[in-house]
Structures are given as structure tokens and as C-alpha cells.
Amino acid sequence: MMAKxxxxxxPLEDFLRKSxxxxxxxxxCGNGIILHSFLQAVADLEMDLDKTVVVSGxxxxxxxxxxxxxxxxxxxxxxxxxxxxxxxxxxPELTVVVLSGDGDLFAIGGNxxxxxxxxxxxxxxxxxxxxxxGMTGGQQGPTTPLEAYTTTSPYGNIExxxxxVHLAAASGxxxxxxxxxxxxxxxxxxxxxxxxxxxxxxxxxxxxxxEIFGRRNKxxxxxxxxxxxxxxxxxxxxxxxxxxxxxxxxxxxxEFVDTEKPTFEEILYETIKKVQEKG
Amino acid sequence: xxxxxxxxxxxxxxxxDLACAEGALAAGCRFFAGYPITxxxxxxxxxxxxxxxxxxxxxQMEDELASMAAVIGASYAGVKAMTATSGPGFSLMQENIGLxxxxxxxxxxxNVMRGGPSTGQPTKPGQQDVMxxxxxxxxxxxxxxLSPNSVQEAFDLTIExxxxxxxxxVPAFLLMDETVAHMWEKVVIPPAENIKLVNxxxxxxxxxxxxxxxxxxEDLVPPMACFGEGYxxxxxxxxxxxxxxxxxxxxxxxxxLVSRLCEKIRRxxxxxxxxxxxxxxxAEVAVIAYGVLSRSALxxxxxxxxxxxxxxxxxxxxxxxxxxxxxxxxxxRVKGIVVPELNYGQIVREVQRIAGKVPVVFLPKLGxxxxxxxxxxxxxxxxxx
Numbered sequence: 001m002m003a004k005x006x007x008x009x010x011p012l013e014d015f016l017r018k019s020x021x022x023x024x025x026x027x028x029c030g031n032g033i034i035l036h037s038f039l040q041a042v043a044d045l046e047m048d049l050d051k052t053v054v055v056s057g058x059x060x061x062x063x064x065x066x067x068x069x070x071x072x073x074x075x076x077x078x079x080x081x082x083x084x085x086x087x088x089x090x091x092p093e094l095t096v097v098v099l100s101g102d103g104d105l106f107a108i109g110g111n112x113x114x115x116x117x118x119x120x121x122x123x124x125x126x127x128x129x130x131x132x133x134g135m136t137g138g139q140q141g142p143t144t145p146l147e148a149y150t151t152t153s154p155y156g157n158i159e160x161x162x163x164x165v166h167l168a169a170a171s172g173x174x175x176x177x178x179x180x181x182x183x184x185x186x187x188x189x190x191x192x193x194x195x196x197x198x199x200x201x202x203x204x205x206x207x208x209x210x211e212i213f214g215r216r217n218k219x220x221x222x223x224x225x226x227x228x229x230x231x232x233x234x235x236x237x238x239x240x241x242x243x244x245x246x247x248x249x250x251x252x253x254x255e256f257v258d259t260e261k262p263t264f265e266e267i268l269y270e271t272i273k274k275v276q277e278k279g
Numbered sequence: 280x281x282x283x284x285x286x287x288x289x290x291x292x293x294x295x296d297l298a299c300a301e302g303a304l305a306a307g308c309r310f311f312a313g314y315p316i317t318x319x320x321x322x323x324x325x326x327x328x329x330x331x332x333x334x335x336x337x338x339q340m341e342d343e344l345a346s347m348a349a350v351i352g353a354s355y356a357g358v359k360a361m362t363a364t365s366g367p368g369f370s371l372m373q374e375n376i377g378l379x380x381x382x383x384x385x386x387x388x389x390n391v392m393r394g395g396p397s398t399g400q401p402t403k404p405g406q407q408d409v410m411x412x413x414x415x416x417x418x419x420x421x422x423x424x425l426s427p428n429s430v431q432e433a434f435d436l437t438i439e440x441x442x443x444x445x446x447x448x449v450p451a452f453l454l455m456d457e458t459v460a461h462m463w464e465k466v467v468i469p470p471a472e473n474i475k476l477v478n479x480x481x482x483x484x485x486x487x488x489x490x491x492x493x494x495x496x497e498d499l500v501p502p503m504a505c506f507g508e509g510y511x512x513x514x515x516x517x518x519x520x521x522x523x524x525x526x527x528x529x530x531x532x533x534x535x536l537v538s539r540l541c542e543k544i545r546r547x548x549x550x551x552x553x554x555x556x557x558x559x560x561x562a563e564v565a566v567i568a569y570g571v572l573s574r575s576a577l578x579x580x581x582x583x584x585x586x587x588x589x590x591x592x593x594x595x596x597x598x599x600x601x602x603x604x605x606x607x608x609x610x611x612r613v614k615g616i617v618v619p620e621l622n623y624g625q626i627v628r629e630v631q632r633i634a635g636k637v638p639v640v641f642l643p644k645l646g647x648x649x650x651x652x653x654x655x656x657x658x659x660x661x662x663x664x
Contacts, residue, residue, distance in 0.1 A: 017513070020524065050509040055352075066513050066525065071506040073355060074515035074525075075348060076378050082345035086352025086360065087506060089336045090310050094356070094507050112348075115341040268336065275331040 015039040015049070020067050025060060026134075028214075028222025030181030030207030034128050035064050037184060037205075038099065041191040052095045055084040057104035059135045061128040064099040078109030081116045084123045092265045095195065096122070102129040102204075103141040106162055110142070117171035117200045119264040124194050124201045129164065130209035138212040145247065149216040161246070168202040169241040169257045175201035176241065176257035180229040181208055183253060190255065199263045206251060285333045286471040293466045295433040295459040296363075299389055300325035301466070302437030303361055305474055308387070309335035310360035312349035314342055314368060317401040318457045319391035322363035343368035347375035347388070354384040355514065357505030359441060363389035366408055367398060369415070376450055377416035380540060382514045383448035383492070383501065385479055387440045390452060391460040392621075394646055403646060404457035406570060406621040412452050413599050419537050421544035423551060424452040424599040426569040430464035436596070442477035443551060447543055448500050454598060456621065458571040458649060479503045486510045492536075493521040499543035544600050553596040554605045558584065562591030564659050565609055566617045567630055569595040572650055576619060579655035590659050601629050610634040615662035617642065619650045638662060 010016070016039070025031045042052065049070050056065035058077035065072040075083045080098045088096045098105075105113055105127050116123055132150050133139040140153040143164065147156040168176045175194045179187040187205060194201035208214065208225035219225045229251060236244070237254040244252035286305045293301065300322050303311075311326040313319075327337040336353070340346040346362045353360035364372060369390045379386055394400030395407045412424045423443050425436045437453055444451035480502040482489050491512040494501045501521075504510035517525040518533050526532040544551065555573075558580060559565060568576040573594040583590035593609055595602055606629075610616070616634055618627040619642040627641040640658050644650055 019522075049511065051507055053506045066515065070511055072513045073352075073382075074513070074517065075351075076374055076516055079344060079348040079375060079378075082340065082348035083352040085338070085340070085345070086310070086312060086349030086354075087356045088352075089338060089349075090353035090356035090358040090360070091507050111341050112345050115345070268338075272331045272334055272336075276334060 012036065012039045012043060015042060015069050016067055017069050023067060024063055026211040028208055028210040028225070029060070030130065030205065030209070031061050031064065031128055033181045033184060034061070034126065034187070034205050034207060035067065035099070037188040038097070038126060038191055039068070040188050041195055045192055045195060047095065047195070051093065052097065053087055055080045055087065055096065055098050057100040057109060059101040059104045059133065060130070061099055061101040062104060078104055078107070079112065080104065081109060081112040081123065081125065085116060085121055088121055088123055089265060089268065092122070092269065096124070098123060098125045100127060101134070102127055102131070102143040102164070103133045106164065106167075107142045114167070114171040117168055117173040117202070120172055120174055120199045120261055121264040122198050122200070125203070126191065127164065127202070127204050128207045129204050130207045130213055132209065132213045134209050134212045138216065150213070163241070163244060163246070164204045165244050165256050166241040172200070173202045173257060174199035174259050174261055177255045178204040178206070178244065178253050180206040180233055180251060180253060182226050182229040182233070198266070199261065206246065283471045286474065287468050288470045289468060291466045291468060292463060293430055294321060294461055294463050295427065295430045295455055296321035296391065296461070297325050298430045298434040298466045299363070299437045299453060299455065300329060301468065302434040303387065303441065304329055304333060305434070305468065305471070306359065306438040306441035307476055308359045308361050308441060309333065310350070310353035310358045311335070311337050311362065312340050312346045312353070312360070313362045313364065314340055314346050316365045316368045318393055318460050319363045319365045319389060322389060343371035344374060347372040347379070350386045351375060351379050351382065351384045354386045355506055357508070359385070359445070361387040361389065363391065365391050365393050365401070366395045366405070369408055369411060373411070373415040376422070377418060377420070378516045379450045380416065380420040380422065381516045383503070384450070385444040385448050386450050387437070387444055388450055388452050389437070389455060391455050391457055393457050400646060402457070404571065404621055404649065406456060406572070406625070409454060409598055409622070410625045412454055419541060421541045422450050422452060422599055423447065423544065423597070424454050425596060426454050426598050427459055428570055428573045428594065429459065430462060431466050433459060434466050434468065438474060442475070445477045445479045446500070447547065448479065448503060449544060454570070456570040482510065490521050491523045492519060494539060494543070498547060499539050548600040549604070551597060551600060552602045552605070554602050555594040555596055557592040557594070559591035559593060559609065561589055562613055563589040564615045564617070564662050565591045565593055565613045566619070566655060566659065567593045567595065567606065568619055569598055569626065572619050572621065575650045575652050576655055578652035579659060582652060582656050583659045588659060588663050595626070598626070603633055606630060606633045610637045613637060615640065617655060617658045617662060619644065619655055621645070621649070
């Protein structure tokens with residue numbers, strides 16, 4: 001049975017750099033699910049892999065760029081969106097996707113996120129939110145829930161976390177959604193929808209991190225974390241993102257924003273065209 | 280305006296900042312990402328006006344970290360890209376200068392130097408960033424840095440910076456004194472066909488045979504595919520092998536990569552380095568100067584000659600890689616060297632390292648105007664004795 005499956009190969013293997021497997025992610029990690037959803041969306045949409053660029057920052061999810069069979073770049077910590085901005089403006093015909101984590105995108109890279117959203121530049125950001133800095137061994141970060149235990153909040157986290165979908169919506173993103181790694185089909189559908197839209201899109205994926213975050217917070221396995229998501233997640237599409245909480249007792253998921261406005265590169269290239277016509 | 284809007288062939292009256300912007304356009308730069316900062320802002324302003332005219336992209340980023348990142352992104356998308364800043368912004372850019380070095384992204388960074396440290400003196404000239412240009416990002420690496428001493432050279436050397444950056448896949452810096460940036464002089468812009476342009480080497484193999492960081496043996500520079508060309512390659516700031524695959528545990532690959540990043544500049548230094556030698560053939564004493572101070576130094580050398588002192592000037596047009604060979608040759612022949620700088624001692628340390636036993640007199644200057652020729656002349660007279 002196993003041999004047969006190996007002969008068949010993975011259904012998404014054409015979308016992965018096989019030479020880079022196995023990946024570095026821990027057992028129970030949600031990053032593989034998120035990457036799978038993204039690649040499934042790319043496959044379903046029959047996107048041109050030669051014209052799709054994946055950019056990532058530093059951290060566990062930051063390694064995703066290295067695994068995809070497309071042009072890809074692994075930037076410095078926090079700078080994925082800023083790098084992607086240069087790519088998109090220089091070659092607007094490319095589809096530019098940022099895959100990274102919550103610490104990378106919202107602590108050290110937070111400024112780039114809000115400004116890219118404000119400009120409504122056509123970049124798609126998929127954020128794996130695992131509530132902590134996994135790569136460095138589980139430190140407190142901008143999404144760590146209040147009172148949660150991490151290696152740098154040994155007495156419980158004393159900081160309030162960001163509500164990422166509220167931040168994205170307030171900053172001007174034209175597509176905003178949140179799912180958990182349990183909502184695989186909805187996540188894939190949401191990624192497909194975002195990829196087909198123009199403008200700055202953002203999807204937060206609450207992701208299990210049992211090895212680093214869970215075990216310090218009474219959830220030792222990926223299954224336990226997934227059970228938590230299953231128990232407390234509620235789908236409230238197009239509800240007020242300001243009220244879309246992520247807490248021990250309630251995780252509000254769904255699509256929050258799906259609007260249209262001119263994208264940055266549309267306005268930019270229209271301006272260039274006008275300037276050139278005027279001579 | 281000439282027909283070619285990117286190359287404004289003809290005579291112009293420009294500031295150094297504006298001439299630098301025109302040089303960039305003539306070099307084929309079609310992407311600028313920056314953040315306003317005195318005394319480099321005029322470069323951004325000119326680019327925001329001019330780039331749309333030639334179909335290029337200007338974007339004002341949220342900070343200098345983002346500016347440098349966007350420049351690397353544009354470069355990887357296949358467009359010649361630049362930014363311009365001053366000391367405080369240069370500090371913020373160091374992070375992604377390291378990324379540009381590691382991923383071998385051709386790009387140009389103009390640093391109009393003012394007085395530091397920190398916010399320092401935004402409107403005063405300085406040469407306090409020459410060592411930061413060399414060593415500012417972490418790790419071992421080499422970059423290229425050029426220092427114009429006139430508005431014409433702000434134009435010419437910006438083109439040169441783009442050419443060197445493309446040829447060696449390395450960030451190239453234009454280290455411009457605030458004085459040169461803000462002074463106005465005549466600039467002659469040649470016809471486009473007379474401007475020599477260098478473009479990065481492209482791969483000659485199909486995508487399945489492309490090894491993105493495998494260098495050519497003669498110059499140690501790998502041919503560069505760009506995003507969207509079908510090569511589907513990966514680049515990373517991590518230590519990587521020739522395939523671009525992270526190999527962070529291998530001492531061999533770390534040594535191979537870092538030594539190549541350094542050697543591609545060091546071994547080609549003779550081709551890169553430019554100096555200007557004035558009255559050095561029979562000189563007994565010499566001034567080594569760069570940027571605007573070379574103009575004071577030239578005046579001092581001429582006055583010294585009038586007084587019968589056999590003085591000469593070695594002007595460093597290229598600061599990095601350091602023109603060691605020229606300084607060694609000079610040190611073999613002269614009895615003393617004077618080094619004026621608008622800092623508290625930076626390039627003079629390199630000169631001392633190479634000059635050996637030859638006395639080196641350092642003339643620091645901070646926060647004032649430039650060295651007057653008389654100050655340099657006095658030092659030449661003293662060292663002669």
C-alpha cells in the first residue's frame with residue numbers, strides 16, 4: 001500500500017520543490033496544512049507557476065517560500081511585504097504572495113503591513129498565527145493571548161494581543177478573512193477568492209503549535225489544539241472585525257472584508273501613462 | 280528636451296543631488312524607493328518627477344528598512360533600482376544591504392553624508408559614513424563605494440555605480456558629501472549612445488539546468504535570472520549552496536560562499552578602482568583626499584608647488600574596494616602623507632595601515648565648513664621639514 005502511494009506521489013508534488021523535502025516543521029504544526037491549502041488553491045485556479053512569486057520573512061512559516069516550485073525569496077526578518085512591494089511594482093504582471101508568521105508580519109514587520117494595506121497594493125498575505133515565536137523556541141509575541149505562558153512570559157503574558165483582522169481592515173485591506181488550520185476547505189476557498197481579487201488581501205490562519213506553544217498551555221498535541229479550535233470557533237461572516245475575538249473561549253472566524261477600490265499599482269501605472277501621454 | 284527623455288543630452292546647471300538623479304536615469308534606473316531625509320531629499324523629489332516620464336516607478340516607502348527591501352525586490356524582478364538617503368537612513372538600511380550582498384542583488388544606494396552620530400547635523404557636510412559603508416552590516420563582505428568631487432561626477436559616477444553593481448552583483452554606493460550634493464555647477468550630459476551601460480549577465484542555460492548561485496570561473500559572478508522568467512529559483516539571506524538551498528550547518532559552504540562574495544570584488548579590484556593622480560611623478564609629499572576635500576587639497580598642492588615644495592595629490596574616486604596598490608606605490612616614494620577628512624579619523628586609518636613607516640598627518644574637521652587650502656598647505660610645509 002505504502003509503495004503504491006510513493007509511486008503515485010503527492011498530488012501537489014508538481015507545486016513543491018521535492019529536493020527540499022522533508023520540511024523542518026514539527027509534528028502537529030499547522031504550517032503544512034496552510035501551505036497545502038495555498039498550493040491547492042494555486043492548482044485549482046491553474047495559476048501560471050512561472051508568473052507567481054512567493055516571498056517570506058523569518059520564522060517557521062518563513063521557510064515556506066523555499067518549498068514551493070515557483071520563484072521565491074526568503075527575506076530578512078519582517079521585510080517580506082516591503083520586498084514584495086518592490087517586486088509587484090517592478091513587474092505588476094506577477095502574482096505576489098507573502099507567506100509568513102505572526103511575529104514576522106506584525107511585530108518587526110508591522111509597519112510594512114499597515115502601509116501596504118493602506119496603499120491597497122496587489123499583494124496577498126497569508127499569515128500563520130501560532131501565538132508565539134516558534135523558531136526561536138517559543139517567546140511571547142504580538143499575538144500571544146493575555147495570560148498565556150511562553151518562555152519569556154513565565155508568569156503569564158501581561159500584554160494585550162493584536163486583533164489581526166481588525167488591524168488589516170482598519171488599515172485598508174480589501175479582502176480580510178480568518179480561519180483556523182481546522183477549516184481546511186473554507187481556508188482553501190478563501191485563498192482562491194483572495195487570489196482572484198485585485199488589491200491587498202489578508203488571511204490569518206490560527207495554527208496549532210503543540211511542540212512550542214501548546215505544551216506550555218495545557219495542549220500537548222496537535223490534536224488537542226485542533227480540538228480547541230473545533231470547540232470554540234464560530235463562523236461569523238462579515239461581522240464587525242473589531243469584535244472578532246480570539247480567546248480561550250471563543251475564536252471568531254470567517255470573511256470580514258471583501259470590497260473593491262483602485263489598487264496602488266493601477267493608480268501608479270495610470271499616472272505614468274498620463275505623464276507620458278502629456279509628453 | 281531631447282527626444283530621449285531618460286538622457287537629457289546637453290549642458291545643464293544642476294546641483295549634485297539633481298545630477299545624481301539624472302545619472303541614474305541615464306544608467307537605466309527605472310525604480311526608486313526612498314524616504315525623505317536631508318540632505319538627500321532632492322534626489323527623491325527629482326526621481327518622483329522624472330521616473331514617470333520614462334515609464335519608471337517611484338515609491339515613497341514607510342521607512343528606510345522598507346526602501347532598501349523594495350529596491351532588492353525590484354532588482355530581483357529585473358529592474359535597475361536605487362535608493363538615496365543620509366546617515367540616519369543609511370544606518371537603517373544596513374540590514375538589507377547585508378541581504379543584497381548575500382543574495383547578490385545589483386542595486387545602487389546614494390548616501391549624502393552629513394554630520395553624525397545619530398541625528399547629528401542634518402545640513403552640514405560630513406565624511407563620517409565611509410567606514411559604515413564598508414562595515415555597517417554584520418558579517419564579512421565587500422561592497423563598492425565611489426566618491427564624487429563635482430556635480431559632473433555626481434552624474435558620471437552614478438552611472439558607474441550602476442554599471443559596477445550590475446557587473447559584480449553587489450550593492451554599489453555613491454558616497455557624496457553634502458557640499459557636492461548641494462552645490463550647483465555645469466553638467467554635460469552626453470548623447471545616450473556615448474554612455475556605456477553594463478547589464479547583469481543572464482543565464483545561458485534552460486531553467487532545468489540553471490544553478491542560480493553557481494559563479495562563472497573568470498569573475499566569480501553568477502548569471503542572474505529574474506522573477507517571472509520561468510527559472511523558478513529560490514534566494515535566501517541564509518547561508519546557501521549554489522542551488523540557493525539553505526545550508527546553515529556546513530562550514531565548507533559557509534566558507535565557499537562568504538569567501539566568494541569577498542573575492543569577486545577583491546580579485547577584480549584593479550578593474551574597479553579609480554584614482555586621480557595630480558603632480559605625483561616627482562612628489563616628495565602628498566595629500567590623499569576624496570570627495571569635495573580633494574578640491575581644497577588640489578589648491579593646497581598648487582600653492583605648495585609655487586613655494587617650491589614638491590607636493591602631489593592622490594584623489595580616491597573609488598573608496599571601496601580600497602585603492603591599496605596606489606597608496607602602497609605612493610608610500611614607497613614620498614616622505615610624508617597628509618590626509619584631510621570631514622570626520623574624526625576614518626580613511627586615515629586605512630592609509631596608515633598601508634603606508635607603513637611613512638609619516639601620515641591627519642587633519643580632522645567636524646561640524647565646520649571644509650578645510651581651507653591654507654590648512655592643508657601648512658600641513659604639507661610641516662611634513663616637508
